Amino acid sequence: MTEHSHDRHAKRQPFGQFPRIRLRRTRQEDWSRRLVAENALTVNDLIWPVFVKEGGPAREAVPSMPGVDRLTIPALLKAAEKAAKLGIPALALFPVVPREKKSAGAEEAFRADNLCNRAVKALKKAVPEIGVICDVALDPYTDHGHDGLMQNDVILNDETIAVLIRQTLAQAEAGVDIAAPSDMMDGRIGRIRDALDAAGFERVKIMSYAAKYASGFYGPFRDAVGSKSSLGKGDKRTYQMDSGNGDEAVRECALDVAEGADMLMVKPGLPYLDIVWRVKEAFKLPTFAYQVSGEYAMIKAAAQNGWLDNDRVVMESLLCFKRAGADGILTYSAIEVAEKLAKA
């Protein structure tokens, strides 16, 4: 190199004048963005929550959840077949229980041929390749809409667990793959695990709604299953968690892990991604998040008004769950998302 050319070089690139590190470099082309992508959403990450109802029209719209219908069992079987074809690994069943079957003792919860158990049986027969998850909680069956038995306005913990055990055993008899206790009673995971094992259902998995918050985002769900009118002005703050608490969520999960939970869930989703992250970091268990009815309703309402781009924000929100460490997401958008992923 001559002295002359060296001078010119120095003039053109005076040291320190340019950013050496340009994070924009890898963002320039589509291929490059794909190459450096840290997280991806696939159909294997999706769990589809579905509402099942007794007779009447095959589908019945839920007004506060545009695009979501309550389905009769025959309609559910068709929908499940579609979900399985799309590659969705599992669905979560939520029965809409007629008012006359609700009672203080929630006896309907453990009837072998209740709506939920008939749906499980029919599903496992017609579409065995899709996993079936059932909520374990008494709210569809109590006349007051709470997840547990109530006496003098107090939700009874241990008495409730005895009923939850009977409910889970009936679901297991019907063929459920995953029991998902969503009731937030203390100590129920261990008791349910013991009862399942003693009855020969050691293969039934438990996905614990481990950190479930007392949330306003469940509103549309309570419309969908008709538990809102029963619950009235009551809330679930004596058993579901306070929104401001994070350490307590880790303690809830630690207990459920010790008691034998196979999988953990955090609920709601987007406002609680820090909890998803902490839980995944702390326990390394398969960790799920529930994008609940209110989150779904917010996106759909804004999209219907033309204020948000539905496809974009649905995919973005689900990818963010993955970034936060979720192994999967329960989302009412599962079918539309699986269809989009199949096209992409």
Ligand code: PBG
């Ligand atoms: C009932 C249950 C609820 C949801 C799932 N299981 C409601 C509640 O706790 O009141 C909420 C789901 C949603 O909002 O999408 N144990």
